[in-house]
Amino acid sequence: MVNIPRPGAPVRGSQSGSPIMALFDLLGRRWGMGVLWTLAEKGPCTFRALQSACETISPAVLNARLKELQQARFVERGPNGYQVTVLGRQIYSDLLPLSKTSKRWALEMESKDVRD
Amino acid sequence: MVNIPRPGAPVRGSQSGSPIMALFDLLGRRWGMGVLWTLAEKGPCTFRALQSACETISPAVLNARLKELQQARFVERGPNGYQVTVLGRQIYSDLLPLSKTSKRWALEMESKDVRD
DNA sequence: GTAGCATGCTATGAAATCCATAGCATTGGA
DNA sequence: TCCAATGCTATGGATTTCATAGCATGCTAC
Numbered sequence: 001m002v003n004i005p006r007p008g009a010p011v012r013g014s015q016s017g018s019p020i021m022a023l024f025d026l027l028g029r030r031w032g033m034g035v036l037w038t039l040a041e042k043g044p045c046t047f048r049a050l051q052s053a054c055e056t057i058s059p060a061v062l063n064a065r066l067k068e069l070q071q072a073r074f075v076e077r078g079p080n081g082y083q084v085t086v087l088g089r090q091i092y093s094d095l096l097p098l099s100k101t102s103k104r105w106a107l108e109m110e111s112k113d114v115r116d
Numbered sequence: 117m118v119n120i121p122r123p124g125a126p127v128r129g130s131q132s133g134s135p136i137m138a139l140f141d142l143l144g145r146r147w148g149m150g151v152l153w154t155l156a157e158k159g160p161c162t163f164r165a166l167q168s169a170c171e172t173i174s175p176a177v178l179n180a181r182l183k184e185l186q187q188a189r190f191v192e193r194g195p196n197g198y199q200v201t202v203l204g205r206q207i208y209s210d211l212l213p214l215s216k217t218s219k220r221w222a223l224e225m226e227s228k229d230v231r232d
Numbered sequence: 233g234t235a236g237c238a239t240g241c242t243a244t245g246a247a248a249t250c251c252a253t254a255g256c257a258t259t260g261g262a
Numbered sequence: 263t264c265c266a267a268t269g270c271t272a273t274g275g276a277t278t279t280c281a282t283a284g285c286a287t288g289c290t291a292c
Binding site: 030046047048059060062063081 | 240241249
């Protein structure tokens with residue numbers, strides 16, 4: 001239905017469609033990583049529950065991201081609503097280290113003040 | 117100058133500004149991860165060289181992303197042009213596992229055909 | 233059987249973002 | 263003085279995202 005970036009096809013950052021650039025193109029859409037992350041943490045849930053967990057996402061965008069993530073096989077629908085696939089959980093695991101680094105980042109942004 | 121998502125301030129996905137959601141908000145902009153990744157792989161380089169390495173990015177967007185990444189302290193300017201900071205390199209390292217997973221993804225997308 | 237209520241969306245019009253392309257200002261040689 | 267390289271900015275149009283409203287379906291309670 002929708003047109004998602006695919007490895008092997010031209011994507012942002014790689015005309016030849018390198019897998020990592022295709023992945024960045026997909027996950028780099030607004031709310032992309034946020035939705036995957038939230039769903040993985042929360043576990044299987046309904047559309048509305050996920051929307052609520054994301055705090056401020058609009059249904060139109062949530063719907064768009066969910067469709068894309070399903071097409072990419074990172075998300076599927078199960079008996080308890082939306083859930084991450086095995087591949088989706090792998091991505092989540094891969095992103096986990098970012099959590100720690102983001103805290104380091106928070107500290108650094110706090111200490112040194114801005115002037116850009 | 118510009119207004120980047122900051123841990124501690126309201127961001128997409130977290131009114132309280134959880135560091136990971138702030139990071140997703142920042143890196144989840146178009147070309148965000150792609151620019152950081154490319155710069156980390158390529159090493160210090162000029163604006164034009166980076167633009168060329170990104171294949172299709174427009175100067176306006178590259179400039180916007182670079183400003184944001186500098187404000188976030190993931191990128192800085194050195195004697196040989198733009199380069200990633202220690203923190204930026206950490207993010208890059210954190211993203212590395214995604215490369216392997218993206219290849220798995222490519223295989224899976226290739227094998228099972230679509231019908232969504 | 234009909235009145236709610238939850239769920240999963242779609243519709244809409246405005247605002248923000250991104251795009252390709254052109255081109256300008258500065259620097260450093262030749 | 264020319265010229266090429268560099269680091270952008272300007273522009274107008276195409277996409278994307280936004281907040282908000284609301285519709286269709288399937289319960290369950292009465």
